Amino acid sequence: MAIWDTVEDGDRRICAACGTAVRSYQFRLYPTESSMFERCVGLAWCSGCRIYSSAMVHISRTRVLADALSSLPEDESVRLRRSEAKLVDYLDRQDHRKP
Numbered sequence: 149m150a151i152w153d154t155v156e157d158g159d160r161r162i163c164a165a166c167g168t169a170v171r172s173y174q175f176r177l178y179p180t181e182s183s184m185f186e187r188c189v190g191l192a193w194c195s196g197c198r199i200y201s202s203a204m205v206h207i208s209r210t211r212v213l214a215d216a217l218s219s220l221p222e223d224e225s226v227r228l229r230r231s232e233a234k235l236v237d238y239l240d241r242q243d244h245r246k247p
């Protein structure tokens with residue numbers, strides 16, 4: 149993966165290369181009953197440069213995360229979760245569809 153820099157711009161982050169606002173998405177990997185429940189994956193990407201990064205993030209058990217894949221059939225969402233590149237691609241297309 150190429151090195152990708154983001155810079156702070158007020159209360160958001162922008163891509164250091166092209167200035168596009170950085171998009172992000174967090175999702176859980178483990179079921180509620182797991183002791184690892186709070187270990188989540190955080191994705192961040194620039195739709196201008198088509199580059200993304202992922203990191204393990206800690207998200208409190210009490211915080212409810214929006215599930216961007218909830219409207220998809222089960223097998224489709226499983227397929228997307230398996231590949232970060234596909235997931236970012238999908239989320240990016242979703243964002244563009246919004247008015």
Ligand SMILES: [Zn+2]
Nearest residue numbers: 163166194197
């Ligand atoms: Zn960029």
